[in-house]
Amino acid sequence: MIDIVMPQMGESIVEGTLTKWLKKQGEHVERDEPLFEISTDKVDTEIPSPAAGVLSELLVAEGKTVAISTVVGRIDEAGGNGAVAKPAAAVAVPAPKAPEAKAPDAPAPRSSANTACGRSRN
Amino acid sequence: MRACEVRELGRLGYEDALALQNKLVLERQQGLIPDQLLFVEHPHTITLGRNGHLENLLASEQILERSGISFHSTNRGGDITYHGPGQIVGYPILDLREWKRDVRAYVRAIEQSLIDCLLDFGISGVRSEGMTGVWVEGRKVAAIGVHISRWVTSHGFALNHTTDLGYFQYIVPCGLTKPVTSLRELGVQAGRAELTESLVRHFARVFALNTVQFTETTK
Numbered sequence: 001m002i003d004i005v006m007p008q009m010g011e012s013i014v015e016g017t018l019t020k021w022l023k024k025q026g027e028h029v030e031r032d033e034p035l036f037e038i039s040t041d042k043v044d045t046e047i048p049s050p051a052a053g054v055l056s057e058l059l060v061a062e063g064k065t066v067a068i069s070t071v072v073g074r075i076d077e078a079g080g081n082g083a084v085a086k087p088a089a090a091v092a093v094p095a096p097k098a099p100e101a102k103a104p105d106a107p108a109p110r111s112s113a114n115t116a117c118g119r120s121r122n
Numbered sequence: 123m124r125a126c127e128v129r130e131l132g133r134l135g136y137e138d139a140l141a142l143q144n145k146l147v148l149e150r151q152q153g154l155i156p157d158q159l160l161f162v163e164h165p166h167t168i169t170l171g172r173n174g175h176l177e178n179l180l181a182s183e184q185i186l187e188r189s190g191i192s193f194h195s196t197n198r199g200g201d202i203t204y205h206g207p208g209q210i211v212g213y214p215i216l217d218l219r220e221w222k223r224d225v226r227a228y229v230r231a232i233e234q235s236l237i238d239c240l241l242d243f244g245i246s247g248v249r250s251e252g253m254t255g256v257w258v259e260g261r262k263v264a265a266i267g268v269h270i271s272r273w274v275t276s277h278g279f280a281l282n283h284t285t286d287l288g289y290f291q292y293i294v295p296c297g298l299t300k301p302v303t304s305l306r307e308l309g310v311q312a313g314r315a316e317l318t319e320s321l322v323r324h325f326a327r328v329f330a331l332n333t334v335q336f337t338e339t340t341k
Binding site for chain 2: 009010011012013017019020034037039040041042043044045046048
């Protein structure tokens, strides 16, 4: 999972308003494809996608103002077929035992736990 | 110094100007052309920014149509504004990666170019905290609204030169209930060419650009 963050648009800028998502949840995006628009002062900026994959989570709604570096959404690089969710949820149970052994599949223990939480709601 | 081509396009419809900007933005992103500064004069047009509020449009679309005003929703920042004859509209297409990656500094620099230009004609324009644009005695003389894609700018500024200010009655400009003014109303007699010449000079200095007149070889 790749975090999409509110970018810093200048030295003195500490927040930005997410004005429009240009892609829907579940939609495939290419790296560098325009993903959302933000507004700071009288400037609207199109933000390109940090990675190719499926826009799996939209965490900030249109019209909301958030601090820079806030995670506004996530991209699933794996491709977003339903099968991905199951192994991730299964990993969450044995994870405390041997996180090191799982390393090739799961990124870091901390983030895989977050992922499991996020998905258990679905 | 980086080069910047300056084009005075004269009277041009809003959509045509937008299409040209979009084309130039793509070419600028691909590094095919240097920075650009376009000057146009639009026919009567009202535009609404991406985060603008339609309630700031005070007339129905039928009334606008009857008054010969076209209406467009756009992707620039800012609220609602009016463009029309007698207004100097400037569209800089700049790659900010070659200047400063800072959208606020960009807007402040545009304001500075306008303020310095006005001084050439004896007018003291100022910034107003939280209200982008250039103001003279509490009235707005120039509006700013910008779009950025991959650090390349489009849209820009609109300076009221001999603008018929009556047309602003159809809107709440930029969503602010503040009066507007024009250089003509402020007593400036200079013509458009004189003003754009001054603007280009100050713009070039503020952005450290070497401006050259664009000469169209193919039409």
